[in-house]
Amino acid sequence: MALPSPFAPEPSYTHGQPARTAVLLCNLGTPDEPTTPAVRRYLAEFLSDHRVVEIPRLLWLLILHGIILRFRPAKSAAKYASIWTPEGSPLKVWTERQAKMLQGWLGQRNHHVKVAWAMRYGSTNIASQLTALKADGVTRVLIVPAYPQYSATTTASVFDAVYAWASKTRSIPELRFVNHYHDHSGYIAALAASVQRYWRANGRPDKLVMSFHGVPERTLHLGDIYHCECFKTARLLSEALGLSKDQFKVTFQSRLGRAKWLEPYTEPTLIDMGKAGVERVDVICPGFTSDCLETLEEINMEAREAFLHAGGKEFHYIPCLNDDPEWITALCQLTETHLSGWRTQEAPDTAAQEVSRAAALALGAKQ
Numbered sequence: 001m002a003l004p005s006p007f008a009p010e011p012s013y014t015h016g017q018p019a020r021t022a023v024l025l026c027n028l029g030t031p032d033e034p035t036t037p038a039v040r041r042y043l044a045e046f047l048s049d050h051r052v053v054e055i056p057r058l059l060w061l062l063i064l065h066g067i068i069l070r071f072r073p074a075k076s077a078a079k080y081a082s083i084w085t086p087e088g089s090p091l092k093v094w095t096e097r098q099a100k101m102l103q104g105w106l107g108q109r110n111h112h113v114k115v116a117w118a119m120r121y122g123s124t125n126i127a128s129q130l131t132a133l134k135a136d137g138v139t140r141v142l143i144v145p146a147y148p149q150y151s152a153t154t155t156a157s158v159f160d161a162v163y164a165w166a167s168k169t170r171s172i173p174e175l176r177f178v179n180h181y182h183d184h185s186g187y188i189a190a191l192a193a194s195v196q197r198y199w200r201a202n203g204r205p206d207k208l209v210m211s212f213h214g215v216p217e218r219t220l221h222l223g224d225i226y227h228c229e230c231f232k233t234a235r236l237l238s239e240a241l242g243l244s245k246d247q248f249k250v251t252f253q254s255r256l257g258r259a260k261w262l263e264p265y266t267e268p269t270l271i272d273m274g275k276a277g278v279e280r281v282d283v284i285c286p287g288f289t290s291d292c293l294e295t296l297e298e299i300n301m302e303a304r305e306a307f308l309h310a311g312g313k314e315f316h317y318i319p320c321l322n323d324d325p326e327w328i329t330a331l332c333q334l335t336e337t338h339l340s341g342w343r344t345q346e347a348p349d350t351a352a353q354e355v356s357r358a359a360a361l362a363l364g365a366k367q
């Protein structure tokens with residue numbers, strides 16, 4: 001009797017076929033709908049990831065299931081409802097659009113590449129998308145996280161999901177990973193152009209606040225490079241805009257729990273500015289490549305309210321790069337660099353095909 005294999009059977013799909021290359025754009029994930037049960041499902045998966053919360057497992061699971069998942073889903077669902085669009089969650093809508101545009105851009109540059117998108121948590125997950133790509137004959141995949149700054153909490157977690165899928169797969173495609181692009185010239189230029197465009201239309205602020213998603217401060221001491229990469233992005237953006245040190249400020253948002261996170265925190269900083277007589281602030285979130293709950297609700301609603309309440313006069317939110325053509329061009333340059341050597345721009349290697357076809361025939365003849 002044959003023992004069952006831990007790997008699912010699969011066709012030897014690469015046999016005699018030319019290599020097919022894909023780019024998988026991976027973002028964080030979002031609930032399927034802005035309801036308490038859907039948000040609870042999403043948060044349960046997200047916050048159970050040991051990359052996201054690095055404290056002893058048992059203690060954390062008790063806190064997560066005993067406290068957080070009881071109260072947070074309803075509050076978060078109301079926030080999601082305030083930013084939801086007819087097409088769904090903004091994070092999903094923008095990520096899908098970026099993938100479509102990148103497909104077109106790469107196609108125009110004669111790359112024979114399939115561009116897909118996936119989410120680390122929730123629907124359209126990384127495993128299901130990799131399985132679909134493989135079923136489509138893809139043999140090489142470039143993984144592109146939507147995060148310009150590397151963090152173990154986000155980037156490494158995307159990679160974990162890819163490795164987990166690969167560990168259950170017999171024929172693993174060739175894999176490449178983009179770790180970060182916090183200092184990529186195209187990304188910085190796209191950010192600078194979006195700020196300049198905004199300022200041409202709306203005038204300039206007293207301060208530009210660059211707000212990045214926070215992480216626990218402990219991760220910095222444990223060696224996470226995220227903090228340094230945020231500051232490098234901010235410095236490069238300020239240089240591109242010709243700002244002096246007193247014209248901008250880097251802050252960190254979205255703190256969760258009681259531990260110390262990276263400082264200065266965005267909202268208290270804005271409150272201090274409002275109290276100190278700063279009349280106009282413009283806020284940009286360079287670490288988010290798509291608008292989402294954290295930018296549209298936490299910054300453009302909550303932080304706005306806090307600043308104005310503290311005495312500020314004008315609050316302007318500068319949107320994320322979303323479907324900005326300069327950003328898609330940067331994404332195209334970035335992927336092109338990482339695709340090099342995979343010969344996506346050439347016709348399939350017919351000589352190699354002939355050899356493998358001949359080998360297949362010879363094998364067939366022997367059986």
Ligand SMILES: C=CC1=C(C)c2cc3[nH]c(cc4nc(cc5[nH]c(cc1n2)c(C)c5CCC(=O)O)C(CCC(=O)O)=C4C)c(C)c3C=C
Nearest residue numbers: 028029030031052076091151153154213215256292293294
């Ligand atoms: C322990 C908690 C969290 C860490 C660490 C963390 C890091 C981190 N997150 C992003 C990007 C996004 N986070 C988003 C939402 C979100 N983040 C956390 C917690 C941590 N994030 C929670 C609980 C939530 C859900 C919303 C809520 O209940 O407050 C999002 C938006 C998702 C959306 O659906 O719109 C993004 C994007 C980064 C880049 C990062 C570390 C660098």
Ligand SMILES: [Fe+2]
Nearest residue numbers: 028213254294
């Ligand atoms: Fe987050």
Ligand SMILES: [Fe+2]
Nearest residue numbers: 254293294298
């Ligand atoms: Fe938040």
